[in-house]
Amino acid sequence: MSNTGNPKIAFVGTGAQGASIGADFALAGHDVTFIEQWPAHVEAIRANGITVNLPARTINAKVPALHFCQVAEIKEKFDLIFLIVKAYDTKWVTQMVEPVLAEDGFVIGLQNGMTHLDIASVVGQERTIGAVIEIASNMFVPGITNRQNDQDESWFALGAIDREQQHRVEGVAKLLRCAGRVEVTDDIKSCKWMKLVVNAAELVPSAILDLPLADAARFPGFLEVMRQAGYEAMRAALLDGAMIVPIIGMPPVTTNDPEGYVDRIFDEVLKTFSRADTLTTSLQDWRKGRRAEVQEVNGHVIDVLRAAGQDAPINSRVVELAYEIERGLLSAGLDNAAPLIASLGPGR
Template sequence: MTLHHKSPRIAFLGTGAQGASIAADFALAGLDVTFIDQWPAHIEAIRAHGITVNLPTRQINARVTALHLCEVAEIKQPFDLIFLVVKAYDTTWATQLIKPVLAEDGFVIGLQNGMTHEDIAAVVGRHRTIGAVIQIASNMWVPGVTNRQNDHDESWFAMGALDLAQQHRVEAVADLLRHSGRVEMTDNIRSAKWMKLVVNAAELIPSAIIDTALNDAARAPGMLEVMREAGYEAMQAALADGATIMPIIGMPPTMSNDPERYVDEIFDEVLRTFSREDTLTTSLQDWRKGRRAEVEEVNGWVVNTLAAHGRDAPVNRRVVETALQIEAGKLAPRPENVHLLMPR
């Protein structure tokens, strides 16, 4: 991939709330970007009216090339960069779908929750995989329109090559992503993704279970303790798995090295900087759309990681059990569910 030429060929596979807003920034910067998505009405709306992004104080619209999944097989010219912005549980099949149109020296960049970088690498190779962490609050309910609650300076990413021999090439990719927010480089993307999973374990599914916005969940009686405990267990899993405590989402390197204090600090930063009063986690959005959430890929990952080390994760286990009951239709998301997450 020769990123020194003016505009590499770029695809975004997954142009929902997050992917569409980032890809729109790329398009308005004059980059050669193609939208690919599995929601037919969304692609048709983009073709008719462009992609519209509602930001806190402004609205943008970009006319872009937009393809249905079934049209990937018609692509003749490979992409230099493919940003994967699909649900963690869709990673493997989505990477397999796009692999034939990835340039030999190209990269797949996983802008996702969960530890998906290894799933990507298993398909395209570690030398063609860039792991990434994303921190943006957004939502999408209408085809062709995304609502992004953090503008450029409030949006944050981290990036790092899985194969450190390729790390010197990642800076050029980071420069492109800076069209959409702040980007930090790291040579330990695995630990950075673990730190984000720690935050996600505390926030995403727990707040969805009680059917409230994230900030409201943190204020609900008993929930802050539950969410923090889920984060503490996730940090224990990260450390057991060999991760290093490190600052993410733009926080200073002077953060506490005490695992639980770190969780408290980063949890507070997300609530303070990245959440609005009406911010719904991606998990609650999924459920309201009738889709499953990233239960096994976040809280389940904590449970399974600690179990592999002979340890229990009781809070995350209760989160997983309750969430799966909701997804099976045996339980509805509601505030009273907080009691199901408490120690029994």
């Protein structure tokens, strides 16, 4: 980075996750700018700062905020750009900010899905850091985000795409530790896959029932649906060359039990990173009238398995129902549990 003493940092996409992490950076004294596509949110931050409601405290940070349309007006380039937009928006948003990224800077994708590949296709592998994030949060009012995990419960992993840049990742991790626990990994691909595995099990399946994550996991017969979606995702991960690696602060893997490890990740997310009222990002999207990251998570599992000549019956049914909901042909609700449970087949 050209300015290692006080790098110039942008948070692009300052919704529930990006705003709360960016607020931590601002309060830690870093040079931070928000770049956001929701006009009312930008104006609220300009007027009142960004407010973050945490489980036991509330913080407020004053942060410069720009509309997406103002990116072309930026004169000084950023050393670090944290990207926290929806996975399906990754490529075009990266193209938008590439002109304001320093030549030796990094884009860090704090997102679901395999978005590090989209980022690298635009700015190059040498300027891409892959990331995994585990925080529960929501936002429904401009200028105010609700983060359900404080810094001691928030977890990140970072890793370079270009191995020649791996030695620089710790410097970024040191900055990010103002927002939570950060691990540096030399196998970010596997970490991203492990997160996708648990996302496939949780995000869209629970949203299809229109339930908080914990309630969906307790719904009779549905936990097995969620686990089987995760098992299919784990098969896809291994076929794609990923290793079973610990994430979200879990202990090292000691046995070769892919399905057992899916269960362990799932249980840890339910225990540590969710509350009774935690809505997955997919359900939040639908309640806001937006599409969810269906293709980027469950659809990716289907594509990888299909390329290997294998089926993904649970993820395929999840995607089918999700698209019907997004087209307005079906409503999210408990009635959708039966067809998903039926997809398990006899004996399940």
